[in-house]
Amino acid sequence: MKTSVVQDERVLRRIRQLHDDKMEINRVKLAHFGRYDTDDHGFIWDPDFHFAFPADTPDGVLRGAVPIGKALRKYLKDIPAYVNPASALAGAWYGALNSFVKVGFDPALVPGELRRTWEKYDTYSGWNAMNHSAPDLNIGLTLGWGGLRHKLEYYRDFNHPSDTSFYDGELEYITGVQEWVVRLSAKARQLAETAEEPEERKNLEEIADMNAWLAENPPRTLREACQFIAHFQTIDRVYFLGGALDQLDELLRPWYERDLREGRITDDDVVWYLASLFFNDTHYSQIAGPTPDGSRDTTSRMSFLILEAMHVLGIPCNIALRVHDGVNEDLLRRSLEYTMEDGSGVSYSLNTGTVKGFARGGYPEALGRMRKKVGCNWTVIPGEEYALQDCTRANLAFALHYALEDLREGERTLERLFERFRYHTGVIVDSIKAGYDLHYEEKYRNCPEIVLNPFMHGCVERGLDCSQGGVDILDLNIDGIGLTTVADSFAAIEQRVVEEKRITWDELFRVLETNWENAEPVRLMMKNIERFGAPHSRADKWAVRIRDCFVEACRKDGTPKHHLPITPGMFSHGEVYTYGRHLPATPNGRLNGDPICHSNEPDPGFARSYNTFSPSLKATAVAMVQPGYGNSSPLHLDVDTGMLAREGGMDALIALIRTHDHMGGTLINLNCLSRETLMEAHADPSTHPDLVVRVTGYSAFFASLSREYRQQVVDRFLTQG
Numbered sequence: 001m002k003t004s005v006v007q008d009e010r011v012l013r014r015i016r017q018l019h020d021d022k023m024e025i026n027r028v029k030l031a032h033f034g035r036y037d038t039d040d041h042g043f044i045w046d047p048d049f050h051f052a053f054p055a056d057t058p059d060g061v062l063r064g065a066v067p068i069g070k071a072l073r074k075y076l077k078d079i080p081a082y083v084n085p086a087s088a089l090a091g092a093w094y095g096a097l098n099s100f101v102k103v104g105f106d107p108a109l110v111p112g113e114l115r116r117t118w119e120k121y122d123t124y125s126g127w128n129a130m131n132h133s134a135p136d137l138n139i140g141l142t143l144g145w146g147g148l149r150h151k152l153e154y155y156r157d158f159n160h161p162s163d164t165s166f167y168d169g170e171l172e173y174i175t176g177v178q179e180w181v182v183r184l185s186a187k188a189r190q191l192a193e194t195a196e197e198p199e200e201r202k203n204l205e206e207i208a209d210m211n212a213w214l215a216e217n218p219p220r221t222l223r224e225a226c227q228f229i230a231h232f233q234t235i236d237r238v239y240f241l242g243g244a245l246d247q248l249d250e251l252l253r254p255w256y257e258r259d260l261r262e263g264r265i266t267d268d269d270v271v272w273y274l275a276s277l278f279f280n281d282t283h284y285s286q287i288a289g290p291t292p293d294g295s296r297d298t299t300s301r302m303s304f305l306i307l308e309a310m311h312v313l314g315i316p317c318n319i320a321l322r323v324h325d326g327v328n329e330d331l332l333r334r335s336l337e338y339t340m341e342d343g344s345g346v347s348y349s350l351n352t353g354t355v356k357g358f359a360r361g362g363y364p365e366a367l368g369r370m371r372k373k374v375g376c377n378w379t380v381i382p383g384e385e386y387a388l389q390d391c392t393r394a395n396l397a398f399a400l401h402y403a404l405e406d407l408r409e410g411e412r413t414l415e416r417l418f419e420r421f422r423y424h425t426g427v428i429v430d431s432i433k434a435g436y437d438l439h440y441e442e443k444y445r446n447c448p449e450i451v452l453n454p455f456m457h458g459c460v461e462r463g464l465d466c467s468q469g470g471v472d473i474l475d476l477n478i479d480g481i482g483l484t485t486v487a488d489s490f491a492a493i494e495q496r497v498v499e500e501k502r503i504t505w506d507e508l509f510r511v512l513e514t515n516w517e518n519a520e521p522v523r524l525m526m527k528n529i530e531r532f533g534a535p536h537s538r539a540d541k542w543a544v545r546i547r548d549c550f551v552e553a554c555r556k557d558g559t560p561k562h563h564l565p566i567t568p569g570m571f572s573h574g575e576v577y578t579y580g581r582h583l584p585a586t587p588n589g590r591l592n593g594d595p596i597c598h599s600n601e602p603d604p605g606f607a608r609s610y611n612t613f614s615p616s617l618k619a620t621a622v623a624m625v626q627p628g629y630g631n632s633s634p635l636h637l638d639v640d641t642g643m644l645a646r647e648g649g650m651d652a653l654i655a656l657i658r659t660h661d662h663m664g665g666t667l668i669n670l671n672c673l674s675r676e677t678l679m680e681a682h683a684d685p686s687t688h689p690d691l692v693v694r695v696t697g698y699s700a701f702f703a704s705l706s707r708e709y710r711q712q713v714v715d716r717f718l719t720q721g
Helices: 009-033 065-078 112-120 137-159 165-194 198-214 222-238 248-261 267-280 301-313 329-342 351-360 365-370 396-406 414-446 466-470 483-499 505-513 520-527 538-555 576-580 614-624 641-646 649-662 675-683 707-716
Strands: 244-247 284-287 318-323 347-350 476-481 566-570 635-640 667-673 692-694 699-701
Touching (some): 009 267, 065 222, 165 198, 165 222, 198 222, 222 248, 267 301, 318 329, 329 667, 351 365, 351 649, 396 414, 396 483, 414 566, 476 538, 483 538, 538 614, 614 649, 635 641, 635 649, 635 707, 649 667, 667 675, 675 707
Parallel strands (some): 284 318, 318 347
């Protein structure tokens, strides 16, 4: 039995039922899909549900605001109305990760030269990316679905555009939501009529009344505010798997305080509401953090209740705690207590690197404090900023590969190798910038941000998609990957080829070309250097130089046509196997097809020869090579609870989190597990079906992940010695 401050047995019973229902939903999904290496999206798998909507394009792909708005409306008409009697809220999305119709850009828009560049460097351009911005849900909570519809109608008449498709498409989607909410109300009332238990009947009647009101009107209570957010989560996931919310404790705090004053709720009720919201979906949100002027911390009672709901429910939840100098110490400790008990918990979004870095890009620090951690690795200002973080992969490992190919002819020196690496890095970055120009010009015609637009400041007022200039801040992101793979390779060449002359350049080219065939001693020699992350290693110096090269390429100019600003980041997600699969052998001893490094972290095993607290070494290395403009480059800590107990326990973790913040780190993803539990669950996931871990910024059931993704957590696992 988990520790909990909840006293109401009725509430605990309902939350335990939600946990059990989620496990059954997950079992059914896994039986069909086998695994999924993503967030535990809250969809209900129903093999009998099928959705179709005709497209009038030659390739059968839906494009444009009005057709997409109509398709969303029909989807919400067709999906079953889901009401769980144990939940305080109604609604869920049905089907699968791709249950909605095909919606996408016209591929003919991309010049062949750009496509060939992206393919050559195994780079993901992000030119047609979706969703990676965040709504200001206060807009919706203030207006309600009916108010949003009236606002769209008002500005369509006020602006009187010659082409009304922006407004017409949005109105189709909003009207569809309203119709769906009415169906949720009817479903809850139908279930109430047949419910045998008075407590269950009362809950279902309350859900029915609440949704009947919300179909047209704004929320009046905390529970209704949570229900509105659950509505948004469903439609946001349906359309390209949107997953961003806002700072949840501040968003809900006014509703909580008013309900509490009026005697409408208890804290135990609130934990149930929140658990029901987390059961609905794993949208990303933040708790705590400084006010925009930095004068105080925003921790409230609601912050603690959110932690409690996560802990008692015991399923994946994507909540981040914003750490700054004034963070509430009790909240920080409570979060770590629950992580150490549960194995996982919140992630830690760090203020110093986020704010100071964002200011380096020319923004006031107040805006940096307004950025919320509402994505897998990323922060953004809800409702104000269009950034597309975690949508690109600039593959620096392939830049190294082609730089080495260039060195087969002409002078063979380290400096020439680095200059060729710089050249190829520039080619990759420039190609992504060119793709972003296309994105800016064509997105609103092809795949508008139809779900987000009504929740963004300026879009409805201007009649512009948020990708098109509907919001005031547009700072597109490019993420570099492979930094450690490249840094360790440069260090190995410098030590073994240039300084020690243990092998020649020709021998290096040969063993790489043959994938180290009959050259295992040479491979181990190249691998066993002082690698990135080891104290004072030469690889550290290369890592900083490579980081600077990439950042310079991003910041040197904006996009070539529209001069859109670019903000560098470094994040691989969990795609280290995907981006290593086609990469030939590299000079750091990596084999052809093996995974590349995680984001800008040291490779597993980098500190095995050091009798020290290896999380500190890893944290220092990651802080050293932050891209420096406020976009996250995370630190993953998967820590053995036995080692942690020997090294100072919670106090050691607090010191590490605060130090990483002061050093300019941006995000920490933390798992605290025993080696025995982790290895047992990896060998046979069925032994721990509800073990939750943070993978690469998102939270997931360990048993839901593929063996490759589980292996990433195992490889990162830090023990003493």
